[in-house]
Amino acid sequence: MQEPAPTPDGQVADAVKDNWVDVYAPAWTRPYLRLSRADRPIGTWLLLLPCWWGLALSMLHDQRAGLHDLWIAVGCAIGAWLMRGAGCTWNDITDRGFDGQVERTRSRPIPAGQVTVRGAVIWMCAQSLLAFGILLTFNWAAIGLGVLALLPVAIYPFAKRFTWWPQVFLGLAFNWGALLAWTAHSGRLEAPAVVLYMAGIAWTLFYDTIYAHQDTEDDALxxxxxxxxxxxxxxxxxxxxxxxxxxxxxxxxxxxxxxPEASVLALVVALGGPWAMGWHMAWQLRGFDTEDNAKLLQLFRANRDTGVIPLVFFGAALLL
Structure with missing residues (x-):
């Protein structure tokens, strides 16, 4: 195994420059926040946005919104931050033998020696318990779905060992919020949420395939x-x-x-969401270059905007 690549003050190689963790967080917290990818917020967005899609479409479905829906949106945001952190911590625990051999990941806290495996396990459990506390404020159907979400999260880090399609398992985990948030609003899981979930999985295959091209040479080795x-x-x-x-x-x-319930105008406006999202994905395709890692990372991060686009249209449709 190669020695971890030295980085200033333990910074992770692919972190956002001058991120809040490296600049403002107390020094003793930085290794754990880096373990949770708090210095790379794109993952939290990619986990959160399907939650907000599911909530918005659920409200459109029954033409009903209340203060509890505001809490669902806020709770999903906090929960996405915590569970993304717990999931990344689990991923780094299971991948610690591989990360030290890949240029982009050698500076992560565990292979770089900033956090012990025991410390990482404790940190993962703490984040998960906090997220579970938020989940308990939702209805029982949503709580059940939240517990079931642990299954794809647990499997994902091992998927790249036994299948050429690990991105499918990432999609199963990262888009679960579409099911959960819909159910948290409506009290039941319905067909539109499942179809939305499948759309999110296809989106994950799109953006994570772009992301994975940064590591193809090391992964092959x-x-x-x-x-x-x-x-x-x-x-x-x-x-x-x-x-x-x-x-x-x-x-x-x-x-x-x-x-079933909304006006024709609301339907047309809401359909503008996937249409505009598709154009943003097409823009990414025009810039796709497997030989340019900086561009690949830029395109991957651009998917925050990709996921926000349909949400804007769904929100506008709710006002009609």
């Missing part, structure tokens, strides 16, 4: 599987398929959710 390695020079064609699946499935979810 150590035997890690990914869709980036599987697709190779055919990746752009696969990304187009994921784009079409995302837009088509989200459009179908919108029709199922909005059609």
């Amino acid at each position: 150590i035997g890690i599987k990914s869709t980036a390695r599987l697709f190779g020079d055919k990746t752009a064609a696969w990304l187009r398929r994921f784009l079409m699946a995302t837009v088509g499935l989200m459009g179908l979810a919108v029709i199922y959710a909005v059609k």
Whole structure:
């Protein structure tokens, strides 16, 4: 195994420059916050946005909104931050043998020696318990879904060892909030939420395949599987398929959710969400270059905006 790459003050190689953890957080907290990827907020956004999609479409579905929905939105935001942190901590615990062999991940807290495995386990449990406390403020159906979410979260770090499609398992975990937030509002899981969940999985395949192309050479050397390695020079064609699946499935979810009660105008506005999201994904495709890691990371991070776009349209439809 190679020695961890030295970084200033223990900073992680692919962290956002001058992020709040490296600049403002007390020094003793930084290794743990880096373990939770608090210095790289894009993952929290990618976990949170499907939650807000599910909540917005659920409100559109039954044309009902209240103060508790505001709490669901806030609770999902806090829970996404905590569970993304717990999930990343679990990922780094299970991947500690691999991370030291990959250039981009060698500076992470565990392979860099900033956090012990025991300390990481305690930190993961603390974050999970706090998130569970928030989950308990939702209805029983949502609580049950929240507990079930632990299954794909637990499996994901091992997926790249046994399948060329680990991004599917990431999609299963990262988009679970679409099911949970819909159910937290409505009290039951319904078909539009499931279709929306499938759209989110297709979106995850899109953005995480882009992300995985940063590590293809190192992954090949150590035997890690990914869709980036599987697709190779055919990746752009696969990304187009994921784009079409995302837009088509989200459009179908919108029709199922909005059609029974809302106005035709609300339906048209809400359908503008997946349409505009698709154009943003197409813009990413135009800049996709497997040989430019900086561009790959930029495109991956741009998916925060990709996910916000349909939310804006859903919010506008709610006002009609």
